[in-house]
Amino acid sequence: MLDALSADEWRAVELSLRVSLWATLVSLPLGIFVAYALARWSFWGRQILNGLVHLPLILPPVVTGYLLLLTFGRKGFVGQYLDQWFGIVFAFRWTGAALAASVMAFPLMVRAIRLAVEAVDPKLEEAASTLGAPRLWVFATVTLPLILPGIIAGAILAFAKAMGEFGATITFVSNIPGQTQTLPSAIYAFLQVPGGEPQAFRLVLVSIAVAMAALLLSEWLSRAVARRIAGG
């Protein structure tokens, strides 16, 4: 099966994994923060933040991609300054694909972690504070370990979503082999050329395998962590 993939196909697989991994890892701290804030704090604009986080789930992906282009494109109102000041460019780069993937996967990640935070009894955090622990320490030693299964589930869900992201990615960073051509984009491209179907099919199999592996891994990790927490 591995030999069956051409260099181009391999590049798409490798790119997809890289894009998804970075999209997941970089958005994870923000995801935990937003999930915690939504679950625990009452502040002005909480519902607005909640709506914004969930928007990519409901909007057509092409709209999200276009909005990203307007914002982070070379002429975008954030992108032009990132380029001028820091030399960071998202447009038509794999980093842009990672950005699109993380935005699209963010709601799934936040939902999973938020559920886990809501399941942690705030009374445990109170108890920790009466033992002398400052808030950040309470979070690191009580809340974080208890929501770990939720974080893992959220991260893997986000990874799987990022692997499959197509609409926003192709709109934002196009479909450049080796640069922004992820698995779904590659499948799409192969389907556009006559005789490309066998190649597309091989990549479909790869997609299925990666998705299944991610799901199984998440199940296994969550259960292992939950067992460690609840163990007698």
Place this chain on the structure above:
Amino acid sequence: MTLSVSLGHRFGGFSLDVDFEAPSGVTALFGRSGSGKSTVVNAVAGLLRPDRGRIVIDGTIVLDTAAGIALPPHRRRMGYVFQDGRLFPHLTVRQNLLYGRWFAPRTAGVELPRIVDLLGIGALLERRPGGLSGGEKQRVAIGRAILSNPRLLLMDEPLAALDEARKAEILPYLERLRDELGLPILYVSHSVAEVARLATTVVLLEAGRVVAAGPAAAVLADPGTAPVVGLRETGAVIAARLAGQDDDGLSRFETGGGPLWLSRVAAPLGAVLRLRILAQDVMLAVERPKGISALNVLGGLVEDIRIGEGPGAMVRVRVGEELLLARITRRSVGVLGLAPGKPVFAVLKAVSVAEENVGGAG
């Protein structure tokens, strides 16, 4: 150490307005559910921000709303034992016990082996809270709070979630804490039996107000506390030294009011115990009764009489250095011509002091 508390708080239709001082020893905040006990403790711990208040412990102001001071819980150093334990499920018993050590001042303090020994939890150290019984969890929670080296231990009905057998298992540990560590404790309870066994000072709360406060023996022997405590539960607490074990299954005690025989109490000779004598178990006579099965007849003077709303009356009798309460009828008060200053004999059956009403000294 002294804790002084002055609080005012309003929520829903309830208003709390309390003012009290807690000296060293165990100060029991006693009252029915809904009297505001937990609110007070949570305010002391810093988990609740009262509308108005000032809390000072050993000269350190932890709360002063007028001056805009309100230390967060983690800077107050108040060990808190919750009703529901609240052990960290992902940590072992040992890690739970040592959780507060990171922040406790390094000076002196109690060491893990001593607390483990005192609470009898040596066999549990490597286990996780999920597999512990209710009584074991509560003992670990107590140890965890003590090991954070607090200025004061707050206990909010630490036994309420346990059955009678578990309560009986933990009470002796609490007595040992009180007697051996000298750590001041603010103990919330709605159980007179617990308060009578543990408290050195009692603060009686009703509907958010302090109705009585002072040394435990005095407050519990105040006829006026009966309506708050409940008539059947009202009773005085006296200190008694175990002086002998008789062959026929009785224990002989020496009290400030004379000798007392009770059903066998298992304790070393010479031990000073607290006996809670329920008011409804005490009879009064104006002459020394003869030909009577009750073994204990103590001579004393009537100090105070409180006529109840029903047919009953509560009479406080001074017997030597001790105070007893007797619950009798208004009719008897009239027939016997009882009045403050009148000599009486208090009659108590040997079998009427139940085992749970005999506790260690303090």
